[in-house]
Amino acid sequence: MRKLALLFPLIPIMLTACGEEQQVQPPKADIAAGKATAQAECAGCHGLDGKGVAPGIPNLAAQNEDYLHESLMAYKEGKRTHAALRDLTSHMSDQGLRDVAAFYASLPPVQTDQTTKAITLSPYEKGKALSASCASCHGEDGNTTRPGMPSLAGQQPLYFVSALQAYLHGARHIATMEESLRGLNRIDMENLAVYYASQTPVRRGAPTVGDPAKGEPLTARCGGCHGAHGVSHDASTPTLAGQDAEYLVSAIKAYRDQTRQHEIMLSGNTDEEIADIAAFYAVQESKAAERGATTVKELSDKCDRCHAVGVENPAMAIPKIQGQDRDYLIKAMRAYRDGKRGSSLMHNMSLPYSEAVIESVASLYANQSAR
Numbered sequence: 001m002r003k004l005a006l007l008f009p010l011i012p013i014m015l016t017a018c019g020e021e022q023q024v025q026p027p028k029a030d031i032a033a034g035k036a037t038a039q040a041e042c043a044g045c046h047g048l049d050g051k052g053v054a055p056g057i058p059n060l061a062a063q064n065e066d067y068l069h070e071s072l073m074a075y076k077e078g079k080r081t082h083a084a085l086r087d088l089t090s091h092m093s094d095q096g097l098r099d100v101a102a103f104y105a106s107l108p109p110v111q112t113d114q115t116t117k118a119i120t121l122s123p124y125e126k127g128k129a130l131s132a133s134c135a136s137c138h139g140e141d142g143n144t145t146r147p148g149m150p151s152l153a154g155q156q157p158l159y160f161v162s163a164l165q166a167y168l169h170g171a172r173h174i175a176t177m178e179e180s181l182r183g184l185n186r187i188d189m190e191n192l193a194v195y196y197a198s199q200t201p202v203r204r205g206a207p208t209v210g211d212p213a214k215g216e217p218l219t220a221r222c223g224g225c226h227g228a229h230g231v232s233h234d235a236s237t238p239t240l241a242g243q244d245a246e247y248l249v250s251a252i253k254a255y256r257d258q259t260r261q262h263e264i265m266l267s268g269n270t271d272e273e274i275a276d277i278a279a280f281y282a283v284q285e286s287k288a289a290e291r292g293a294t295t296v297k298e299l300s301d302k303c304d305r306c307h308a309v310g311v312e313n314p315a316m317a318i319p320k321i322q323g324q325d326r327d328y329l330i331k332a333m334r335a336y337r338d339g340k341r342g343s344s345l346m347h348n349m350s351l352p353y354s355e356a357v358i359e360s361v362a363s364l365y366a367n368q369s370a371r
């Protein structure tokens, strides 16, 4: 009873609130007026059918009307930056913006061009294809069988990319490999990183040199960065577990001799102790750092919670991304990632950060039919 009594005084307030909201309902949009504006001001880039005339220009046809209106406001207010749109929208009234938004939203969706349909390959598949030229040294799945050669299976992906860049920029040197690295771009490197990070490292037997039991206590200060027993949980710090012992010895000596730079001084150990440390890490069990084969699918499942066909959310104007121009989608995702376009916290958490995954997700949605 008491609770009810407390609620009663609120009811009239709620009713007036509803009434007020009805009063500020925007006037109806005028599609014909919107079409005239589109013809005069927008068609040169967005077409009169709402299809972007060149790569990088978004399709507007059949886009969510509230979303179009909000984007135009964002350009007008400078929250999204684009010189031409800022100019155009600054002269337009709110009603004018609503009209042109309503016009484009009313158009039938742009049909995705089946003939130019790009093949959608996941970063994993692309990396796997590229890894063929590495297999002779690093092993079929990144588990090397050649002493002195580093394993790549299960390696952390950001470390992997920075290692490749170190060879390309000459900070690390290995003449035999530089040949196969030449011609790889950043996205190729990320694709390779996803592929190798997703492979399962094999368990190694004890090396002929070094004593794992003696090595263990010497690694007390390594675990903070390289993880317990050398299994790293940080994408930019290499996993040492399961690595080839001879390679580990040469890496630690390279740091000791300052031909490679390390976070902490690695100069306090004798050659025998270094062999023991290497033996300890070599026999530890390691694991894959990523599950790249499913990355794009898992991501798009997350995106579809908001962007899937038929999802309506009264709290936010969600744009349609199916059948959208691929270059534009890439640009938009980069803008969110680089903080150049504001978005909700939830959005930021779900969007990919790597170029390779951004490209794949963009291809995936660009190739779905528009609705």
Ligand code: HEC
Pocket (backbone or CB within 6 Å): 037, 038, 041, 042, 043, 044, 045, 046, 056, 057, 058, 060, 068, 069, 071, 072, 080, 081, 082, 084, 085, 088, 100, 101, 319, 331, 332
């Ligand atoms: C000079 C070419 C050009 C003209 C003219 C132009 N646009 Fe655009 N428009 C673009 C480009 C490029 C973008 C993508 C900008 C970005 O990355 O934010 C864009 C983005 C948009 C967006 C955001 C779409 C989305 O999916 O977020 C809307 C809405 C839009 N334009 C509407 C219009 C309207 C309405 C007009 C006419 C009043 C117009 N544009 C005129 C090139 C143009």
Ligand code: HEC
Pocket (backbone or CB within 6 Å): 130, 131, 133, 134, 135, 136, 137, 138, 148, 149, 150, 151, 152, 160, 163, 164, 172, 173, 174, 176, 177, 180, 181, 192, 238, 250
């Ligand atoms: C001719 C043999 C050879 C080929 C082919 C080769 N590599 Fe290597 N790679 C090596 C050697 C040797 C090292 C160790 C060099 C060193 O000590 O810095 C190495 C090191 C690496 C490292 C650093 C590993 C670490 O733990 O720091 C990465 C990453 C790598 N290679 C990736 C690749 C990729 C990707 C390809 C194929 C595009 C490739 N390699 C092809 C021989 C090869």
Ligand code: HEC
Pocket (backbone or CB within 6 Å): 150, 159, 162, 163, 218, 219, 221, 222, 223, 224, 225, 226, 236, 237, 238, 239, 240, 248, 251, 252, 260, 261, 262, 263, 264, 266, 277
């Ligand atoms: C403060 C963090 C930190 C600590 C502590 C640390 N490391 Fe590292 N280690 C790194 C980072 C970051 C790299 C990658 C450096 C590079 O790019 O060459 C690395 C690289 C290595 C590599 C090369 C791996 C490869 O695949 O080429 C070895 C070997 C290594 N560390 C051994 C050790 C040992 C042994 C210890 C303990 C005595 C240790 N590290 C302690 C951060 C750390």
Ligand code: HEC
Pocket (backbone or CB within 6 Å): 058, 070, 299, 300, 302, 303, 304, 305, 306, 307, 316, 317, 318, 319, 320, 321, 329, 332, 333, 341, 342, 343, 346, 347, 350, 351, 352, 361
């Ligand atoms: C919580 C709901 C939600 C999730 C999850 C979500 N989005 Fe969005 N997305 C939005 C909203 C709302 C906007 C409009 C924001 C704005 O105006 O910048 C948007 C905008 C976009 C845009 C810009 C479209 C355009 O026309 O400019 C792209 C691209 C995009 N999202 C891709 C993705 C991808 C890829 C994922 C999954 C990795 C994802 N989104 C997950 C709600 C979501």
